Amino acid sequence: MTPRRQRESNTPLQAALPPRNVRVAKCVIALALACASGEILAQPMPSNISLEYAVKATYLYKLAPFVNWPPTTFTAANVPFEICVVGEDPFNDFLEKAVTGQHFGTHPFAVRKLDTLTPGTDCQIVFISHLSSQSISDALQAVNGEPVMTVTDSGATPDDGGIMHFVIEQGRVRFEIDTAAAGRNHLTISSKLLNLAVVVRDAG
Amino acid sequence: MTMLPEARRFALRPVAALAAAVLLLVAGALAAAYQYQSSRHERARQLTVQANILAASVTAAIAFNDRATAQEYVDALMLDPRLDAAAIYNENHREVAGFYRPGGKPIPDFLADGGRLPSDHFLLTEVPARQGTTLVGHVYLRAAQTPGTVRLARFSGLILLTIMAVLMLSALAVAQRALTLANADLQQRAHELAGANARLTAEMERRARTEEALRQSQKMEAVGQLSGGIAHDFNNLLMIIKSSLSLFYKKLTQNEPEVERFAQTAREHLAAGPNQEVSGVLAALQGFLDLIAQSEVRNQQIKRYLDTAHEGVDKAASLTQRLLSFARRQPLSPKSVNMDALIRGIQSLLDHSVGSNVKIDYRLESHWPVLCDSNQMENAILNLVINARDAMPMGGQITLRTQDVRVDEDHPLDNLQNGDYVHLCVDDTGSGMSEEVRRKAFDPFFTTKPVGKGTGLGLSTTLGYVMQSNGHASIDSEEGKGTTINILMPRATGDITAEVT
DSSP: OOOOOSSOOOSOOOSOOOSOHHHHHHOOOSSHHHHHHHHHTTSOOOTTSOHHHHHHHHHHHHHGGGEEOOGGGOSSTTSOEEEEEESSOSSTTHHHHHHTTOEETTEEEEEEEESSOOTTOOOSEEEESOOSSSOHHHHHHHTTTSSOEEEEOTTSOGGGOOSEEEEEETTEEEEEEEHHHHHHTTOEEOHHHHHHOSEEEOOO | OOOOHHHHHHHTHHHHHHHHHHHHHHHHHHHHHHHHHHHHHHHHHHHHHHHHHHHHHHHHHHHTTOHHHHHHHHHHHTTSTTEEEEEEEETTSOEEEEEEOTTOOOOOOTTGGGOOOOTTOTTEEEEEEEETTEEEEEEEEEEOOOOHHHHHHHHHHHHHHHHHHHHHHHHHHHHHHHHHHHHHHHHHHHHHHHHHHHHHHHHHHHHHHHHHHHHHHHHHHHHHHHHHHHHHHHHHHHHHHHHHHHHHHHHHHHHHHHHHHHHHHHHHHHHHOOOHHHHHHHHHHHHHHHHHHHHHHHHHHHHHHHHHHHHHHHHHHHHHHHHHHHTTOSOOOOEEEEHHHHHHHTHHHHHHHHOSSEEEEEEEEOOSEEEEOHHHHHHHHHHHHHHHHHTOTTOEEEEEEEEEEEEOSSSOOTTOOSEEEEEEEEEEOSOOOOHHHHHHTTSTTOOOSOTTTOOSOHHHHHHHHHHHTTOEEEEEEETTTEEEEEEEEEBOOSOOOOSBO
16 A cells, blocks of 8 residues: 655655754745645734744744743743744734733743843743844843843844744745754753754854 | 153253353354454554654644644654554644545544544544643544454454364264264163063073973873873782682682581481481581581681772772873763752762861852763862861861853963863862962872871872863962862863753
């Protein structure tokens, strides 16, 4: 009995999947955003936001379970899980609506908007798209060593990338992960997430 | 064929064997059902484990909507031919990856819109895909129907074992049945053999009795012939002796009157005149006369001796007569006789013979005549009555009975030929006799009376006479209760020249 693929894929089937950083990167998924849109469209979506940012917003809060947060992250069981958007907000309230009712464990998601990133900011995930009052590297430096998952948008140069850095590849929103930076911030990234990353940097 | 209890006990065994076979089949079916159930359960568990593995692997792919990666995981899992279909849905019930085999159907998201998994479908499983505590989606797995051949192979051992056991039981039952039949047959044969043996034994006993009787009769025959022959010649000799004695006696008495007359004359002469011359002669004559007188005395003595000899000869003749009678050689002059009349004729003699303390009850009810020698018949009856009297020294009653008897197929009597008989029966209330005595009662010279009292020839001569007259005699006796002598004389046929009527 020869298994028939439900969907066409030219990737040869291999029993042992990881490590496959590079291979995943090579995967050609033509549908990309179109498919993503199908999912996103199920939610009320403002017309003034692109599909790309809708996907990115979703990724931001879906990221949370794949990060091993240090035990000191939360002071209480019901304190919110803060997602901070620093600088310009490309989501235009979409993120707030998306996380409404969503929880990470016992912690409800909350979205906070910041102009600048300073040390001691009580954020779990920081998304930096475009900063006007602060350079990206400064901002990242500000939370260096703190248990903060930094995510940089695809517009920034990879050198200025946070722990996670969005890239657009073949029309799809993907990401690179810097495990070294994660290590500095006392975070461990799930290998499952690493499997999906286009590039995983473990030094520098 | 009659089933003996033993055989019937064995006959139950095939039923028991059948019941055992049925039980075995049921047990086999139960074991198969249990195996089926447990294998199904095991399969469901395996399916859940596989689904859990898949769910754990694809959480990131679901969360980040990486369909390619999710599909790769699914495809890898689907290398297992026992899986029929798989589907991954995200938490919004959108399909992330899926797979189904040709001819199959994709798995829908049963949990969408508050739906539930079909409870009756054991081949389908669903596990939630969680990253930590966060639910990211659902994973469905459907197991392929196990092919019939595989299932058959799985149960073949059990089926084979059950069939073998049932076959063995059947063979056992059949063998048992055959054995039972053979056993019943054998018992039947043993039964028949026992019957045949019993018949043989009875036959042998009868034969022994017959031989004994034959020997006895041959012995009697020989004794009869011997005694008859001797008696016959002896009788002739006795007749010679008797007639000689008679002549002798006659001669002895014949001489006497002449001598007497001569002596008388002489005496007259002597008395008439005494004559001297003659007186001498007369004296001599007187002497002679005395001599004659003496001779007469001697003659008287001889006569006495002759009488004694005569008596002895008569007794010897009587004895030989009875011997001849026993030997059935006595000359008979049979005539047609009415038994009742004959008995009435000697009634006073019989009453006189038995004495005062024995009473004879006459019940004479016969009508048919019999052909016999009436003198001998009278002798025989007298003989029997005297025997009966002797059996009752303290007195009692003798019953003399006669009646007409017809012997035919419907009323057989001993070994008599069919025909009409007159039955004479002498019954006493005496001491009776033992079986041993009864058997020997007709033998010659057998007697229970003290020595010198009986000759032992009474009953034997009666039997001889009866047999010679084509009749039949038998004895019924019980010790202490009396004896019955039965005599059956054949009815006289033809013209009845009744001598006594």
